[in-house]
Amino acid sequence: MDAVHETGAKFALEIYHPGCQGVPALCEDGMLVSPSGQESKLLHAPTRALSAEEVEGVVEDFVSAGVRSWEAGFDAVELHCAHGYLLCQFLSPYTNHRDDEFGGTPERNAEVVRRIIRGIRERTAPDFPILVRLTADEYLREVGIDDGITLPLAIEYCRMFESWGADAIDVSAGNYETMNWAWEPVGFDEGWKSANGKAIARELGIPVIACSVVRHPETAMDLVEGGVSMVGSARQFFADPDWGNKVRDGHADRIRPCISCMRCIESLMAAHEDPYTPMVCSVNPEAGRECELAAIGRDGEGRRAVVVGAGPAGLEAARVLALRGFETTLVEREGRLGGQLVLAERPPKKWRLGWLVDYYRNVLGDLGVGLRLGCEAAPELMDELSPSAVVWAAGSVPVLPASIPGLDLPCVLTAPDAIMADPALRDQRVCVVGSGMTGIECAEMLAEQGNEVGLYEMVDQIGPGIFFQNMIDIMGRLDKTSTKLFPGHRLVSVEDGRARFQKVDGSEVVAEFDRLVLSLGIKGVPVPEWLEGRGCELRVAGDALGIGRIQEAVRTGYDAARSIA
Numbered sequence: 001m002d003a004v005h006e007t008g009a010k011f012a013l014e015i016y017h018p019g020c021q022g023v024p025a026l027c028e029d030g031m032l033v034s035p036s037g038q039e040s041k042l043l044h045a046p047t048r049a050l051s052a053e054e055v056e057g058v059v060e061d062f063v064s065a066g067v068r069s070w071e072a073g074f075d076a077v078e079l080h081c082a083h084g085y086l087l088c089q090f091l092s093p094y095t096n097h098r099d100d101e102f103g104g105t106p107e108r109n110a111e112v113v114r115r116i117i118r119g120i121r122e123r124t125a126p127d128f129p130i131l132v133r134l135t136a137d138e139y140l141r142e143v144g145i146d147d148g149i150t151l152p153l154a155i156e157y158c159r160m161f162e163s164w165g166a167d168a169i170d171v172s173a174g175n176y177e178t179m180n181w182a183w184e185p186v187g188f189d190e191g192w193k194s195a196n197g198k199a200i201a202r203e204l205g206i207p208v209i210a211c212s213v214v215r216h217p218e219t220a221m222d223l224v225e226g227g228v229s230m231v232g233s234a235r236q237f238f239a240d241p242d243w244g245n246k247v248r249d250g251h252a253d254r255i256r257p258c259i260s261c262m263r264c265i266e267s268l269m270a271a272h273e274d275p276y277t278p279m280v281c282s283v284n285p286e287a288g289r290e291c292e293l294a295a296i297g298r299d300g301e302g303r304r305a306v307v308v309g310a311g312p313a314g315l316e317a318a319r320v321l322a323l324r325g326f327e328t329t330l331v332e333r334e335g336r337l338g339g340q341l342v343l344a345e346r347p348p349k350k351w352r353l354g355w356l357v358d359y360y361r362n363v364l365g366d367l368g369v370g371l372r373l374g375c376e377a378a379p380e381l382m383d384e385l386s387p388s389a390v391v392w393a394a395g396s397v398p399v400l401p402a403s404i405p406g407l408d409l410p411c412v413l414t415a416p417d418a419i420m421a422d423p424a425l426r427d428q429r430v431c432v433v434g435s436g437m438t439g440i441e442c443a444e445m446l447a448e449q450g451n452e453v454g455l456y457e458m459v460d461q462i463g464p465g466i467f468f469q470n471m472i473d474i475m476g477r478l479d480k481t482s483t484k485l486f487p488g489h490r491l492v493s494v495e496d497g498r499a500r501f502q503k504v505d506g507s508e509v510v511a512e513f514d515r516l517v518l519s520l521g522i523k524g525v526p527v528p529e530w531l532e533g534r535g536c537e538l539r540v541a542g543d544a545l546g547i548g549r550i551q552e553a554v555r556t557g558y559d560a561a562r563s564i565a
Contacts, residue, residue, distance in 0.1 A: 001073050012076035012131065013069040015062060019086030020047045020095075021176050023272055035090050036097040042176045043272075055102050058086070059112060063119035066130070070120075076129035076167070079116060083182050084175025087113060088135055091157060092175070094148040106153065110160050117164045131209075132161045133170035136196035139181040148175075151196060155203050162206050170209040170232060171197040183235075184213055185473040186260045186349045191219045198226035215257055215355075217247045238264055239283050253362050256283050257355040263551045266467045282551035283356060285316065285558035296562070301325035305564070306387040308377040311339020312550050313542025313557035314393035315360040320561035321391070322367035329370040329385055331377050337361055339395050340543075341550075346419045347441035348448060348477065379530050389537040389564045393557055396522035396543035406494030407518065415442045415519035426450045428514040431499055433491050435462045439519030440474055446517070447481035454511060455483055458490040460504060522547055537564050 004011045020034040024045045032039070037049035050058065062079065069077045081087040089095040090112045096103045102111050113132065120130055134157060138148035149157075158169050173193050174182025184192070190213045197210025207229035214220050220231040237243055240256035247255075263282045270277040281287035303326055307318045310332035321328045336342060338357040345353035364371075375381065377394070398414040400407050415438050418425060428451050432443045435457040443455040455462065462485050463471045489501040492508065499511045524544040532538065539560035542553040 005073075010075040011073075012078050012129070013072075013074045014078040014080050014133065015065045015069070016080030017058060017062070017086035019084075019089045020045070021083075021085055023275075034086070035095060035103060038089075038095050038097075040084075040176055042179070049098075052100055052102065055112060059115045059119065062116040063123065066116070066120035067123045070124040070128050076131055077120065078131035078133055078170060079113065080133050081113060082133045082135040082170075082172045082175075084135075084138070084177065087116075088149075088175060091134075092138060092147075092149050093153075094138065094140060094145065106156055107160070110157055113157075113161065114164050117161065117166055121165050129167040130165065131168045131170055132158075132166045133172060134158065134161075135173055135175060135182075136171050136193075136200060137173050137181075138175045139173060139178045140175075142181065143178055145177070151199060154196075155200055158200055158204055162204055166206065168207040168209060168229070169200060169204065171200055172211060172232075180469055180472055183262070183265050183469070184260060185262050185470050186352065187473040187477060188213055188260070190215050191222060194219070194223055194226065197223055197228045201227035201229070213260070215352075216255075217252050220247075235260070235264060238279070238281050238287055254359070254366070256359050257352060259283060259352040259356055259550070261550065262467055262469050263549065265469065269467075280551055280555075282549065283554060285555040293562075296320065296323045298323075298325035300564075303327070303389065304329070304385060304387045305389040305391070305561075306331060306377075306382065306385050307391045307393060309339060309393035309395050309542065309544070310334070310337045310371075310373070311393060311395050311542055311553060312341055312356070313395075313544075313553040313560075314339065314391065315357075315364070316554045316557035317391040317393055317539075317541055317561040318364055318369050319360065319367065320558055321389075321564070322364065322369050324561070326389070327370075328367075329372060329387075330364065331372045331375055331381065333374070333376050335374040337371075337373070340553075343416050343419055344438075344441075344550075347445040350441065377528075377531075382531070382534060387536055389539070390531065390534075391539045391541055391557070391560045391564075392527045392531065392544055393540070393542040393553075393560075394525040394544050396524050396547065398518065399521040399523050400518065401520060404491055404493060409494060409496055411496060411514070412494060412516045412518065415439060415517055418442055418515070418517045419445060424449050425515060428452070429512065430454070430515045430517060431456060431511050431513040432517045432519060433499075434458075434519035434521070435464070435485075435487075436519060436521070437463075437466055437470070437474075439517075440466070440478065442517060442519055443483055444474065444478050444481065447478070447483045453481070453483045454486055454513075456486045456489045456491065456501060456511075458488075460488040462487050539563060 020032045020040045022032050024030045032045050032047040033050050039047035066077045096109050136154040137151050140148035194212040201208040209230040209232050210228045211232035214233045236258045239258040261282050267280045278288035305321045305326040305328045307314045307330045318330045341353045426449050430451045431454050433456045443453050447453045488504040492500045492502050541556040541560040
């Protein structure tokens with residue numbers, strides 16, 4: 001508390017009850033609760049309805065928590081009435097089917113919130129701010145449910161909250177049935193829900209806070225110019241806690257961007273299984289372990305370092321080494337920065353990855369990192385640069401199983417080749433083999449380019465291992481194309497224009513194609529023997545260390561650069 005106040009910032013405490021979105025193991029009887037006994041369609045956990053007496057107990061618990069927050073020195077308290085948690089469950093006609101004093105009309109649905117606001121106000125100070133976070137639209141119609149909170153009802157609730165003494169409204173969207181409208185993956189554009197916050201601000205005389213996938217200051221200013229008093233942002237500040245300072249100081253092009261990859265939400269969801277799971281961020285390697293890491297000191301001055309590979313691991317390693325004071329050179333065999341990021345940003349909706357490359361380009365320029373693009377790491381180059389430390393982050397190459405005959409035919413491409421093809425593949429019959437994220441995105445891209453696409457997967461489901469919110473997002477787009485899906489099909493052999501697959505039941509089918517695209521995984525590029533014997537301090541990062549996602553690449557690049565003595 002004191003640490004926050006010493007910076008001049010205000011500190012508000014958000015209080016909530018998960019209702020049917022909770023963790024059964026944390027409940028005394030193992031049962032979750034909701035206004036009418038409706039269970040979560042995400043968790044499918046046993047749920048019972050609250051009695052009127054229990055509702056009154058919930059009200060008292062919220063009021064007591066609000067009073068404690070005031071006594072503890074918080075500057076405000078916020079009631080979480082959004083995202084399908086318990087108070088939202090009371091407000092939503094989708095989850096509140098009661099016919100007592102706590103349900104049946106908008107006023108009775110909101111009675112719980114009225115009692116909490118009044119109770120906190122009576123037992124704290126007249127000027128202690130009480131904020132209400134509200135779902136402006138549950139977007140249930142997007143998943144085939146004609147019910148729930150929509151913007152007109154949300155505005156009606158906000159007028160009630162204001163009349164009952166709420167000091168500000170914090171506007172969000174979605175619930176657990178529509179998670180992608182609450183915590184948005186890449187398919188949602190920056191600023192997509194700004195209209196909700198603006199509409200509510202026009203109807204109220206109290207401040208309105210609004211979020212809308214804010215990544216750039218222009219989006220924030222659009223909200224403010226539309227009548228919103230304050231702008232909310234979570235994931236972008238998780239990616240770069242200095243976002244506000246950089247905007248204020250005119251350095252918006254040095255903001256480390258949130259790429260909406262959902263890795264943080266995925267780690268948060270893992271806490272349902274293990275409450276001690278730390279949150280992580282793909283682009284911020286310090287996130288979730290701030291207390292473990294000392295500040296980066298300038299202990300590398302007078303020494304030289306070379307980083308091989310300009311993918312996310314190498315870019316991050318170069319940044320950290322330069323911050324430590326090393327005279328740092330980044331070597332990349334391609335003529336551009338980014339490595340796999342260049343490939344990954346090409347499919348639909350993935351342009352945010354280009355923001356990350358731009359961030360590193362700008363920051364490495366500020367730090368004076370030398371770039372050797374279009375240059376192979378070779379003994380002669382190391383002789384010239386004479387580093388005392390090397391980070392090997394040379395990335396990976398596609399896997400081409402030798403057990404499958406025909407993969408060397410001209411009609412066979414790897415997914416990277418298909419994605420980067422110039423000119424692009426068009427108006428062809430294409431079989432994409434492998435439905436990991438790269439394979440699905442490749443299939444989507446090829447379908448949008450006018451190809452007739454079949455997506456084949458060895459196991460019995462498409463997209464194995466992909467986080468479910470990302471899967472919902474990309475499959476929602478893929479379903480709008482003509483792409484055909486073939487789970488449970490293992491590639492056996494390839495001939496010119498024909499691919500043979502074995503199904504789960506052992507039978508075989510043949511698919512005819514113009515192009516076969518392989519997305520069967522990748523393998524790291526190993527450290528060459530000549531480098532291992534040079535006597536310099538050597539670290540390995542990214543796919544060269546172990547195949548992973550952007551988060552693992554950035555973190556291993558960071559850790560490798562920090563571990564050099």
